[in-house]
């Protein structure tokens with residue numbers, strides 16, 4: 001047999017790709033993989049197109065073009081009151097995916113422990129394992145996904161170097177509260193750790209709730225690596241422009257990891273994202289308001305169909321319990337079935353668990369789609385449910 005990396009050989013194709021392919025195959029509305037079905041702001045796209053034509057197409061600086069680093073620093077100040085030096089404390093990456101990898105590489109050695117909260121985004125665990133670090137999983141439980149404080153505290157030990165925190169959280173739609181964050185900050189400080197903060201949904205919070213970067217808590221400025229993504233903030237998920245804000249000694253290590261992973265990120269896209277980050281507050285408010293309405297539409301529709309719909313406070317996603325519908329099968333079977341039979345795709349929530357005994361009765365539906373598309377998806381699910389009822393009665 002040819003040589004192969006055992007971890008990669010054992011890794012399946014990501015559920016997002018699997019479900020998107022199945023959606024295409026069956027002509028399903030794709031409420032699986034989280035990407036909007038509308039373009040991002042026209043002025044950002046126009047800025048990228050213009051930037052392609054003005055002769056700056058060679059390698060940009062390793063840590064990002066100055067325009068974008070300055071824009072990230074300015075956005076940190078405007079939205080969160082975080083002061084960051086654009087030259088020493090910001091690193092631009094090729095998406096949050098690369099940023100996550102670079103941050104983990106920056107702070108972990110083989111054998112170091114990292115605390116992860118389950119359910120978790122699908123790149124976290126394989127990457128932690130790939131660099132030889134040891135994951136310590138702590139599980140949040142539906143419907144509230146509250147932080148299990150005693151278990152979290154017990155997961156920290158002498159070998160812990162980092163916690164990876166995702167707020168607003170995929171797939172749960174949870175937005176960590178100030179109290180929960182203060183508890184996490186206490187553990188991070190007490191154990192002399194850092195926090196890698198995946199905040200790609202920082203602007204996507206609803207009902208007046210505000211995202212709180214852990215970095216803004218006392219003692220956390222020097223211990224946090226804060227990750228953002230233009231994909232989510234500007235509805236341009238294909239662009240893969242991310243950014244890390246961290247104290248200079250950490251940012252320097254992240255830059256070295258970025259140097260090894262990709263070295264740089266396309267300069268025209270960086271310059272366009274800088275234009276985006278300078279958009280007026282109104283853009284960011286309108287984005288979240290629109291998504292909140294889409295969440296309401298989808299949540300209410302699923303509830304009418306009999307799903308047990310969990311609250312979503314941020315992100316692109318609604319988690320729904322399908323067990324009241326009487327489907328005999330687990331979440332993977334359910335999502336496959338509705339993709340084929342109802343022509344609506346969703347993601348099985350068990351895909352976000354690594355540990356044993358993951359719940360298998362939840363599906364994640366993305367609502368970052370036009371209202372008419374969500375309405376059509378609900379119609380399709382309604383027709384599917386009606387067909388099942390009449391078949392059962394026959």
Ligand code: PMP
Pocket residue numbers: 034094095096097098121166169170198200229230231232237240241242
């Ligand atoms: N983190 C989370 C929680 C995500 O949902 C995603 C997916 N968009 C990413 C990271 C990756 O972001 P990007 O597309 O910028 O690489």
Ligand code: GLN
Pocket residue numbers: 014016017032033034035170
């Ligand atoms: N973040 C997206 C989601 O959770 C997927 C991104 C990807 O496919 N890698 O749906």
